[in-house]
Amino acid sequence: MTQPATAQRTLNVALGDRSYPIHIGSGLLDDPQALTPYLAGKQVMVVTNETVAPLYLEALCAHLPSDVDVRTVILPDGEQYKTIEQVSRIWDALLEAGFNRRCTLVALGGGVIGDMVGYAAASYQRGVAFIQVPTTLLSQVDSSVGGKTGVNHPLGKNMIGAFWQPKAVLIDIATLASLPARELSAGLAEVIKYGLIRDEPFLSWLEDNMAALRHISPEAIIEAIARSCQIKADIVADDETEQGVRAHLNLGHTFGHAIEAHQGYGNWLHGEAVGAGMALAATLSQQLGFISGADLTRAQAVIESAGLPLAAPTDMQSDDFLTRMRLDKKNVDAKLRLVLLHAIGNACIDDTTSEEVLRALLDSYPRL
Amino acid sequence: MTQPATAQRTLNVALGDRSYPIHIGSGLLDDPQALTPYLAGKQVMVVTNETVAPLYLEALCAHLPSDVDVRTVILPDGEQYKTIEQVSRIWDALLEAGFNRRCTLVALGGGVIGDMVGYAAASYQRGVAFIQVPTTLLSQVDSSVGGKTGVNHPLGKNMIGAFWQPKAVLIDIATLASLPARELSAGLAEVIKYGLIRDEPFLSWLEDNMAALRHISPEAIIEAIARSCQIKADIVADDETEQGVRAHLNLGHTFGHAIEAHQGYGNWLHGEAVGAGMALAATLSQQLGFISGADLTRAQAVIESAGLPLAAPTDMQSDDFLTRMRLDKKNVDAKLRLVLLHAIGNACIDDTTSEEVLRALLDSYPRL
Structure with missing residues (x-):
């Protein structure tokens, strides 16, 4: 466990029974306690992309409790893959794993991953839990608040989607070191x-x-x-x-x-x-x-x-x-x-x- | 305008700011005033299937106000078509028509149509209005209340969907005359x-x-x-x-x-x-x-x-x-x-x- 380099900050997004915390700090991905309190049950699907997976996926999964059934989906990287077809790949993986309503999705990546995983969670069995772990500055300051989820359509950006709030947002600024x-x-x-x-x-x-x-x-x-x-x-x-x-x-x-x-x-x-x-x-x-x-x-x-x-x-x-x-x-x-x-x-x-x-x-x- | 043969009944589904009425009667589809109060704007997409379209689609569209831009989508009939691909056809039609957030979807048909149109509405531009016009007894007593919308997945029934409430439900029991x-x-x-x-x-x-x-x-x-x-x-x-x-x-x-x-x-x-x-x-x-x-x-x-x-x-x-x-x-x-x-x-x-x-x-x- 790495000691956080700087003070951690926590905000609360106040939305009644859909309120959630945003934790901001350095080294959160190395903290075994960071994700655990927000898991809905014992089934966790971590979704990331081909760029982020080699950097942070192993560390994140390693810190989940040992009794959790952890699966992963790695999608291609890029706005051109923000489509209903890629979201369907997440649903396929959830159903192939037999995951139920008490599963938790984790979005590890930038805004594209966050938007797609949020929408996959909003629509899987009419709504399951998800946690945002944004790894770009844009997604940390933008898509981590607001509950807008969705995908693009050939005829328009963000045309298909839902309002769906995460259970928590974990912002580890150490991920910015790898950002161009x-x-x-x-x-x-x-x-x-x-x-x-x-x-x-x-x-x-x-x-x-x-x-x-x-x-x-x-x-x-x-x-x-x-x-x-x-x-x-x-x-x-x-x-x-x-x-x-x-x-x-x-x-x-x-x-x-x-x-x-x-x-x-x-x-x-x-x-x-x-x-x-x-x-x-x-x-x-x-x-x-x-x-x-x-x-x-x-x-x-x-x-x-x-x-x-x-x-x-x-x-x-x-x-x-x-x-x-x-x-x-x-x-x-x-x-x-x-x-x-x-x-x-x-x-x-x-x-x-x-x-x-x-x-x-x-x-x-x-x-x- | 046909005179209703029997007394009309109206129930209220009490869900706070998502409450809506259910109107039950005979001849509602022939009443020009039945749908109009529940339209969110001037853009209406009526979705039905190949079995129901020849029976009721023309009558329903004919009674919409003349300044409304009415489009239609006719899907194949049957539970095997309750898929994300068919819902995508509704989204395609909405975007091709240039419909905005103030459009209204109308589901004319049984439970399959109601579930798919409800989900299409829940996800189009993160949620637009829809009206249920159920034409089978099953959909009239079941899917017209509750807000469960969605589609099947090859690995499970109703696995992808959302909770999304209609603006109104119109139950015309005259449609039961054509029901096997x-x-x-x-x-x-x-x-x-x-x-x-x-x-x-x-x-x-x-x-x-x-x-x-x-x-x-x-x-x-x-x-x-x-x-x-x-x-x-x-x-x-x-x-x-x-x-x-x-x-x-x-x-x-x-x-x-x-x-x-x-x-x-x-x-x-x-x-x-x-x-x-x-x-x-x-x-x-x-x-x-x-x-x-x-x-x-x-x-x-x-x-x-x-x-x-x-x-x-x-x-x-x-x-x-x-x-x-x-x-x-x-x-x-x-x-x-x-x-x-x-x-x-x-x-x-x-x-x-x-x-x-x-x-x-x-x-x-x-x-x-």
Whole structure:
């Protein structure tokens, strides 16, 4: 058992009888006591991908109690495998093992694994327990809170899924040591988002600590993850199924999803697309007079300092954006709904911006 | 607009903010006002099967408001098509139509259609509205209450699914005129079940009215459906996700599922297997001293009077039962759990019966 290098932090996501804890620390995967309290019974299915399996699967399984029937499923790595067919492989494995309603699924990996395992758990025998062990910064600060699970469909991202809460989330920041720098930056996009939409003092802290975060200083990373999860938990507790304020979490995502879809999933990372998308949303917010030029410059600077792009893809025309943005899940009855900024630390929903105004912004916006 | 032939009845299934009404009457499908109040928006996908479509699809669609975008999906008929592949066809149609979160699915058909459409709705964009229009007696008294949705897997029945409540259930008993007599009897199995597990006066009423029910007398059928749905609604309101008393609804089903699976789905109808399964459960209850010989005779007589089998299939050995019963979802850790009768109108859960006792019962039980 490795001694944790830094203090462990625990948050509670308050959702009534679906509440659960998020444990954040270094070395949690080496702690035999970390997972055990959250197992529903004696049957455990650990699901991971081909990239993560060689790094952490053996250690995680080794620390489960010896009387537990542990099985594993290793899926291919990548957003293109976030499909109902891969989820079916998890169901096949559960049924071949004869696992019952008291089994527990463990999602070991990034957001794709977390979303698929969550959905597999939501639908297996109409719902079984699952535990998230996110191994990327993006999944640690984003998909570990909120209960959104699901898969992509050829006609749209995250179109099939369920709201299903985990029994616990274990965030071991030691896993970030194996994460490529580009993916760390992509995770920081979502961290910055929390500051921009809800917490100006946190954004100010991020400006002061960006270098430490990019060097994965344990204290800074734990603080950033804890504050991000807390902000998301507060929002989700207010609005579990996204009827209102939860939509603020989509700052930069309407533009970002259009970029990801146009470039082909995986060419721009989700966080990179969200970075450029937040810069676009901030620019529009300034053009509409919601925020000042100084605020826009500040938003752009923090996004850029995380190693993220501000400009849009070179080969993406305004029509490429508009066509895809019209399909956004947030839209109501053919009306575009955008998340914009009223101030640094204060997001708002806007459905008054016409396609003409949006087209003018996109026509004049820098390309990479 | 056809005038309803008999009084309409409305029940409320009380599930907090997921409560919904069940309307029972004759001619509801010809009433332009029946569906409209329950549409979430202006996009409606009606899903039915090849048997039901020629009978009722046109009438149902004709009565939807003219400003609604109505699409249809017609699936093949039969339990063998209750699969994730068929549910995917519904998702494909929804996405091809560009339907958003405010769309409404309508399930027009029996239990298979209801279960699949409910699951498609539960998972489309993490949950959209659906309305049940059950057209068989079995689905009217069983799957229209309770929110159990899902599909079969090659390794088990109803293994993939979700709890998801409809916005409303419309039961038009005029649809029973096109139902084969054998399927009417299968539906009566579940009606009898409600009397046996919870309501001795209702069982007594059934004994007096069985001939009228088998002739589809409107007053008797409406009364039987309303009382059945009310009993199920009361049980589900107490125990939405089957932690306790809801398991009583499985009287006869552990034996019955074994019969269905062994014979091949569709050879014995579900209700026929449940009829023989309830007779087996009553026999075991009498052998254990829970009920008297007179009670057993009474249970057998009412099952038989509905046109249902009491005996087990000729070619099914005791081991064929036991092997499949060990896989039942109700079992906890390797222990068999059976629903038995403490009295007519009073079910109980039993996990004390050994496999030896069960084997002795099955060895001596009559075969067809």
